[in-house]
Amino acid sequence: MSLLKHILEVIDLLDDPSIDGYKVREWLLSKGLTDSDIVVERIEEEGGQTDFIRILVRGVSGKSAGGSKPTLGVVGRLGGISARPKLKGLVSDADGAIVALSVAYKLVEMRARGEPLDGDVVIATHICPRAPIKPYKPVPMMDSPVDIFKLLKREADPDMDAILSVDATKANLVVNHTGFAITPTIKEGWILKVSPDLLEIYTRVTGEPPVVVPITMQDITPYTTPVYHINSMVQPWLYTTAPVVGVAITARAAVPGSATGATNVWALDQAARFIVEVAKEYTSGNIRFYDEEEWKKLVEIHGSMREAMRKGTPQ
Secondary structure (H helix, E strand, O other): OOHHHHHHHHHHOOOOOOOOOOHHHHHHHHOOOOOEEEEEEEEEEOOEEEEEEEEEEEEOOOOOHHOOOOEEEEEEEEOOOOOOOOOOOOEEHHHHHHHHHHHHHHHHHHHOOOOOOOOEEEEEEEOEEEHHHHHHHOEEEEEOOOOHHHHHHHHHHOOEEEEEEEOOOOOOOEEEOEEEEEEEEEEOOOOOOOOOOHHHHHHHHOOOOOOEEEOOOOHHHHOOOOOOOOOOOOOOHHHHHEEEEEEEEEOOOOOOOOOOOOOOOOHHHHHHHHHHHHHHHHHHOOOOOOOOOHHHHHHHOOOOOOOOOOOOOOO
């Protein structure tokens, strides 16, 4: 299975300078989604605007059908897909939106071909072709023209039972790998062990040993905490009790989030195939993001970390 076709179509769609969330919606409708399964919301602030998109791909026995199979959330995290008019073309930071929309396209195609998933998948991202550039070390990143917490609240959809949050993660010196990496599971302020089930799927998809992001406690604090964060990949945990795992699009050298010409379709294909495989297994109830017994022991012995680690998070 390859998602290169899907990724190339999405890249071509998003590379249009006039793109917005409503045009993405029309494109998704042309691929087989129904009108009621796509919601677009324009968010405007003094610094600009972006279009938030929520997509529901219905499963045979998912919540939307009155069933009990779990719902996977897929979040395409980013500041913006472009920095127009300062820069022409897609930026590296567009990776999250590209992968999320490609996964939605593939899952809709599977359903149309008679192979729907057991449970629902909810995909959330936003389309911003005119985002600002943010100074950052070691290289510049993209910023969002609207309050990040307004986006995070929408991304952490209450229907999601577990979340994969995909984001370009090249503007750092700690993940020196071309392809993608995953984070440990983040749940309610705890950084848990890396899911063995997700590691197995990573190896299956890539044919390589898993690469894990060395996520730290300060990376999971809200952006109101004035310390270094690798990026906002796992920030959706702030607004959910569901387990969150970051899917990082990575490179061997530090690449600015604002860099154009940096879209690596092979890395995006690997990440998208990983997410589709997780969606198949998770919505069938075959894999876990965390060990529930170990989680209960941690909370029983050491207490909740949720409120301590959420300090400064807007309600």
